[in-house]
Amino acid sequence: TMRTTQKQWLEALSVSYYVFTFLFMGLFFSLLVLFLLFTSFWSISVLYLVWLFLDWDTPNQGGRCFECNRSCTIWKHLKDYFPIKLVKTAELPPDRNYVVGCHPHGIMCMGTFCNFFTEANNFSKQFPGIQTSPVTLAFLLHLPVYRDYLMYLGLCSVNRRSLDFILSKPQPGQAVAIVVGGAHESLFAIPGMHCLVLRNRKGFVRLALRHGASLVPVYSFGENDIFNFKAFPTNSWQYLCQITIKKIMKFSPCIFWGRGLFSADSWGLLPFAKPITTVVGRPIPVPQRLNPTEEEVDHYHMLYMEALEQLFEEHKESCGVPASTHLIFK
Numbered sequence: 001t002m003r004t005t006q007k008q009w010l011e012a013l014s015v016s017y018y019v020f021t022f023l024f025m026g027l028f029f030s031l032l033v034l035f036l037l038f039t040s041f042w043s044i045s046v047l048y049l050v051w052l053f054l055d056w057d058t059p060n061q062g063g064r065c066f067e068c069n070r071s072c073t074i075w076k077h078l079k080d081y082f083p084i085k086l087v088k089t090a091e092l093p094p095d096r097n098y099v100v101g102c103h104p105h106g107i108m109c110m111g112t113f114c115n116f117f118t119e120a121n122n123f124s125k126q127f128p129g130i131q132t133s134p135v136t137l138a139f140l141l142h143l144p145v146y147r148d149y150l151m152y153l154g155l156c157s158v159n160r161r162s163l164d165f166i167l168s169k170p171q172p173g174q175a176v177a178i179v180v181g182g183a184h185e186s187l188f189a190i191p192g193m194h195c196l197v198l199r200n201r202k203g204f205v206r207l208a209l210r211h212g213a214s215l216v217p218v219y220s221f222g223e224n225d226i227f228n229f230k231a232f233p234t235n236s237w238q239y240l241c242q243i244t245i246k247k248i249m250k251f252s253p254c255i256f257w258g259r260g261l262f263s264a265d266s267w268g269l270l271p272f273a274k275p276i277t278t279v280v281g282r283p284i285p286v287p288q289r290l291n292p293t294e295e296e297v298d299h300y301h302m303l304y305m306e307a308l309e310q311l312f313e314e315h316k317e318s319c320g321v322p323a324s325t326h327l328i329f330k
């Protein structure tokens with residue numbers, strides 16, 4: 001009917017907007033500011049660059065103070081497109097802080113974004129008193145105009161100073177949501193695979209120990225299934241190129257494709273409409289240690305990996321993952 005068609009269009013457009021934001025918006029505005037410098041509108045770029053200079057450190061200091069509206073209807077349409085679900089398995093009492101590990105990165109962190117950065121699934125009603133601070137790579141928060149938009153969405157830098165700032169706020173109930181595997185993990189966003197870059201990523205555990213913040217494992221089933229993906233063996237020259245570019249540029253150049261905007265049968269950058277289920281695990285209490293030892297970090301890192309594995313095993317079959325599939329830690 002007319003109504004469902006209109007709804008489908010709104011969903012596809014909302015997802016297209018997210019894809020544009022994720023992949024191209026930073027580049028688009030950087031080029032625009034550069035381009036305007038060479039036109040008669042150069043003063044706009046100069047004024048912007050002065051603003052950028054004055055505002056340089058804001059992403060490390062909790063980002064923007066104003067309350068951004070996470071209830072924007074775009075995100076509801078984005079959620080309905082797949083659809084994306086949020087499953088709560090335990091309470092997060094608001095009397096302490098949390099370091100939330102979100103897995104996997106996938107190509108575009110769709111489940112993590114939708115559930116933790118927006119109210120599309122009523123996160124703040126499901127976890128009352130919890131203030132989530134989504135974080136991202138610091139360099140994205142230096143790109144002209146894009147940074148202002150990301151900070152409007154509530155993002156802060158993922159570096160130590162910024163995270164310490166958030167977890168030191170006087171009000172408890174702070175939760176930083178970190179996609180632990182980062183861009184490296186997007187090289188394993190293979191449909192049907194559940195491969196995490198986690199074995200040697202311990203900074204988030206050290207952070208939790210320094211602040212006595214509980215660790216919360218989160219897994220988004222289906223995140224790796226929304227795009228087709230060309231994977232290269234880890235001993236191939238293509239993979240070596242991807243890793244090298246990732247080290248220099250901070251993003252992984254991967255080859256992926258989805259559907260077109262106008263038809264599910266054509267090729268394009270729109271993800272496939274497959275369900276994503278984000279399961280929030282039970283918090284792991286962590287004591288506060290101002291200078292955690294390597295043994296303490298390893299201990300809680302191990303507890304975290306076990307809890308994540310258990311979460312995966314308990315929920316995989318209800319999310320359509322075969323019983324024979326297990327998590328792989330890289």
Ligand SMILES: *[C@@H]1O[C@H](CO)[C@@H](O)[C@H](O)[C@H]1NC(C)=O
Pocket residue numbers: 069070071072073
């Ligand atoms: C946020 O937006 C929604 C709809 O888009 C609106 O209903 C709500 O009142 C807004 N909230 C705030 C705090 O502005």
Ligand SMILES: *[C@@H]1O[C@H](CO)[C@@H](O)[C@H](O)[C@H]1NC(C)=O
Pocket residue numbers: 120121122
């Ligand atoms: C979120 O809450 C609103 C208002 O209480 C409700 O109408 C809506 O169905 C809820 N959405 C989800 C995904 O639970």
